[in-house]
Amino acid sequence: xxxxxxxxxxxxxxxxxxxxxxxxxxxxxxxxxxxxxxxxxxxxxxxxxxxxxxxxxxxxxxxxxxxxxxxxxxxxxxxxxxxxxxxxxxxxxxxxxxxxxxxxxxxxxxxxxxxxxxxxxxxxxxxxxxxxxxxxxxxxxxxxxxxxxxxxxxxxxxxxxxxxxxxxxxxxxxxxxxxxxxxxxxxxxxxxxxxxxxxxxxxxxxxxxxxxxxxxxxxxxxxxxxxxxxxxxxxxxxxxxxxxxxxxxxxxxxxxxxxxxxxxxxxxxxxxxxxxxxxxxxxxxxxxxxxxxxxxxxxxxxxxxxxxxxxxxxxxxxxxxxxxxxxxxxxxxxxxxx
Numbered sequence: 001x002x003x004x005x006x007x008x009x010x011x012x013x014x015x016x017x018x019x020x021x022x023x024x025x026x027x028x029x030x031x032x033x034x035x036x037x038x039x040x041x042x043x044x045x046x047x048x049x050x051x052x053x054x055x056x057x058x059x060x061x062x063x064x065x066x067x068x069x070x071x072x073x074x075x076x077x078x079x080x081x082x083x084x085x086x087x088x089x090x091x092x093x094x095x096x097x098x099x100x101x102x103x104x105x106x107x108x109x110x111x112x113x114x115x116x117x118x119x120x121x122x123x124x125x126x127x128x129x130x131x132x133x134x135x136x137x138x139x140x141x142x143x144x145x146x147x148x149x150x151x152x153x154x155x156x157x158x159x160x161x162x163x164x165x166x167x168x169x170x171x172x173x174x175x176x177x178x179x180x181x182x183x184x185x186x187x188x189x190x191x192x193x194x195x196x197x198x199x200x201x202x203x204x205x206x207x208x209x210x211x212x213x214x215x216x217x218x219x220x221x222x223x224x225x226x227x228x229x230x231x232x233x234x235x236x237x238x239x240x241x242x243x244x245x246x247x248x249x250x251x252x253x254x255x256x257x258x259x260x261x262x263x264x265x266x267x268x269x270x271x272x273x274x275x276x277x278x279x280x281x282x283x284x285x286x287x288x289x290x291x292x293x294x295x296x297x298x299x300x301x302x303x304x305x306x307x308x309x310x311x312x313x314x315x316x317x318x319x320x321x322x323x324x325x326x327x328x329x330x331x332x333x334x335x336x337x338x
Contacts, residue, residue, distance in 0.1 A: 021250050024058045028083040030071040030188060033063040035212040037087060040272045042239070045260055052256045064189060071187050075240065079133050084245045089235050091169030098317055099127040100236050102331035103141060104171035105313060106178070106306035109234035109335050110225075112143030112273030118334035119236055120266040126327055135241035137261040140269040142206035143277055144231025145172060148219035149202035150195050153290055155223070156298035157305060166191045166203035171309070172233040176204060178306045179232065192218050204233065207277035216284045223292040225299050230335075232302060239265070
């Protein structure tokens, strides 16, 4: 091979890694691998990334906290590069993402689809700054937390008094306390055993987690508002990517990630959550569990009892130099489609 051809061949070899860079995204979350979050949203998302990148983007899942730590540490795990992508609830890291909590205020969100659209719009307009350390791929909601109890149904405000329920976030805990219950914080993976042992009487939780965690096997009563009515609380969830990992991608792979993230991904989360909620309610009812629909009068009594939670949140956020009332009103307006 003459010198000119050798130089040309060397140049091609040297340029190949940059041209055909491949990446495997380590994705961590807190639910079992069978959960709809992985099977129906994140895995199809990964499939779309692989297809549009010609197989250069791959995913490796680490469900159920397989990378160690607790759900509250997921935000740090992705920030520090332990994982490349995490799906988590910002509210698990209490006090760290205060602005996005407005969506978790009592009786704001009625379903996952409209609530997730509201969450993404709210994030883009009001809460971007508190996620500066991440590449944000999606912000959505779980559609609202129903009340799942082991021994007695919740039909109204009086039935909540004294109930010890697992509460997923700070705002859910405050709401439950305002309704007369006793909130208990614990990871989703521990809830079913805690109910079985009588440590708690039940749990506040979205329908999406009921079957993957086998909650329906120990909690035989489920209370929720009528369709279109807001739930006592909701959980904001986010798919976050390590910023340095994203920045290290070549431009074409960044474009693939961007194409399949944002509003379209948020819409998928919302659609799947609502479909799973409908299917789960039907399944638990077919097994003999009771699904109680709260009356409008009971719902109004609960709203009134929980009103101080919002007022307290507004004061706390406003003390940090932010207009808390504006944020609370914006969350409610966006969730109601205004």
